[in-house]
Amino acid sequence: MQKVETRWQTKEGLLQLIKELVHIQSITGSKEEISLALYIQQQLQLLTYFQNNPEHVKLHPTGDGRFSVAALVKKEGATNTVVLVSHFDVVNVDDYGKWKDLAFRPDELTAQFYENAHVLPADARADVESGEWLFGRGIMDMKCGVASQLALVERAANGLFDGNILLLAVCDEEVNSKGMISTVPLLLEWEEKYNLHYVACLNCEPMFARYPGDSTKYIYTGSLGKILPGFFCYGKEAHAGEPLAGLNANMMTSYITCELELNTDFCEEVEGEITPPPTSLLQRDLKKEYSVQTPHKGVSLYNVFLMEKSIMQITDELRAAAERAARAIEGAYRKQAQQFATLQCSVPQEMSVRVISFAELLSYANQMYGRERIAALTAQGQDERELAISYVDEMVTLCSELAPCIVLFYVPPFYPAVSSRHHEGIRTVTKCVLTQAWEQYGIAIQEQKYFGGLSDLSYTGLSQPLDKLSENMPLWGTIYELPLQELQSLHLPVLNIGPVGKDAHKWTERLDVAYATGPLQELLRDAVEQLLNP
Structure with missing residues (x-):
């Protein structure tokens, strides 16, 4: 009988994992960014499934000394596969000032903020005093998303999904997205090698306010593009x-x-x-x-x-x-x-x-x-x-x-815009998530067509020629390039379901713990199952 592993299936276990991920100071370009890739790989290797299938989890190099983590849970006879994308790098912590040394210690930082609530902006002060939010660099953007996806992988390893799960936990999203870009050829390689049919790419970036004071909860069926003239x-x-x-x-x-x-x-x-x-x-x-x-x-x-x-x-x-x-x-x-x-x-x-x-x-x-x-x-x-x-x-x-x-x-980077708002399968799953959130939890969620913060979902396909970009970007192919042929071959439908957080890239960055460890996990599990079985 297969051993059932539930380290990350409880609220307490998931929250502990989030904190452990935050503790590793994975600022983009730092040694700790590499350390966190190794940590994620090691945690996955503890699962019985990967001990029996060690070739299904690997460090994938970006070519500059850093790594992303790729992990496949393959169910016997299944081809339908959901690709999970998350990033584990974070921006620097200079904005924390005198609390800089606590930026990666959520419990201690939150306690300090509680004791010094008078110096916080009004909305952050209300949240810290409520006791329902946890502060720290990367806790919402996006260590919670990484932890949620690791929990989905653990669930798949227990045989609880009727299909395959392929995790890509990548580095460098906050700067040039080298992590995601470098894994695009790997996606195509594993698609053929393991006889996979990619049905969707699911990201777990946090919800972003559309304007100051916006408290609406969102899921996203696309992601904005960006060009840097x-x-x-x-x-x-x-x-x-x-x-x-x-x-x-x-x-x-x-x-x-x-x-x-x-x-x-x-x-x-x-x-x-x-x-x-x-x-x-x-x-x-x-x-x-x-x-x-x-x-x-x-x-x-x-x-x-x-x-x-x-x-x-x-x-x-x-x-x-x-x-x-x-x-x-x-x-x-x-x-x-x-x-x-x-x-x-x-x-x-x-x-x-x-x-x-x-x-x-x-x-x-x-x-x-x-x-x-x-x-x-x-x-x-x-x-x-x-x-x-x-x-x-x-x-x-x-x-x-x-x-x-x-x-x-x-100049780099370039993020292609991507949208699956007209994709029948994504529309169906989106409607189900919104209905479930309201009927089961009384939580109103809205669909947003484009994720307001840039995301690695941009590198799941390519819908237009880039001649005008490449010919006007100095040293294209030397300092920067995109795997154009591979991107054109992918064309993955996309969806983003993530935690509730506030103030990404600010010293008051924080996570709604109750939503992250409760309703979000149920919504993710059901969404994955529906994507696998449309």
Whole structure:
């Protein structure tokens, strides 16, 4: 008779697992991120199923020294398989201030917050005093989700699902999603190797408020996409005593930001859901030391969310914004030059700013200076974004005759938008979850078409060509690439059912313990069973 293992099936056991996962300080890029992958693998290996099938659980390398964890529970004769996706990395804890040392110790941190409730924001103070919430970095985003999925794997290992469960617990979701991207080929490999039929991909990211004060509970049938455009501004150098003899890059980037920051023209609406407007993630000049030479090179990056827009469409819109900024820069320069000329009794000069894409810049550089010389250009930086910026800098500096100019380019990461709101199976399961939550627990849950925070569900398929992205992303295929062919082969329906939490990526991040260890687990179990047996 098979041994029934229930370490994570009770409320107490699940909560203990959540705390153990939080205790490991798996900040993206840290040694502890690797340690947590090893811990998850070791915990799974304690299950009798994996002791009998050791090849079904493995560390999957990302290629940079880190690992994700893949684990398959295969039921004899079954092909239908639900893929469980979760991430175990977290953002850093600098925002915790004097409580930084307690950020990964939920019980102690919550106790400290209770004793110092007066310093908390009002909503966090109410939650800590209720005694129903637990605080800590990653507890909602998304160690609770990881624990919930491990509990589902344990349940599958006990033979309690009529189908197969494939867990992907991945690293690096908070930065570049290398964990999920690197497992895409593994999904296809195991699909063939173990004769699997993937019926859906289930994520357990926490619910996110759509606006401040939103207390609605959600499940998600898709996930927002994201593109990260950059604008490299190459002006014209000048002495600070002759500013009108040049064009300051800081002025140029400021006009770009005025065009894009919070510009609701870039908001996309699908069935009543709206993407947040763009916002600046970086803006600076590239002058390395102090001098009285004006900065003539600058760069800015912007977060832009997508739902159904194509890359071609958003590229056209971004270029149009850059053109408007260029004309505004020319107009502002002309006005000030003319006013100064009346004071100085001089002749004002004109300043013309061209807008080009990185693809156009690369084509021009190859034609003018030769492919061999362009191929020899180098880039410097600590991460993929810095490397891309450095590469554009090298190329546009070589082609300085194009200045003043604004170069539109893209940097990593790119998240494709994904939605299964029209998928019959996902619609059926979603309706059942909402009904069960209300009838069994009196909990009202709403369907949201797109998860408001980025998620690894983006890498479960690909619905549009990415030519405009790849040709305008410096060093595509070197510092960043996506397994395009494999993604096109996957096309998994997606669903996200997760815990109730608040303040992800804030020092007041917290989890509703009662919901996480109670109703959520029942909803997940029933949803998995329905996905396996549509």
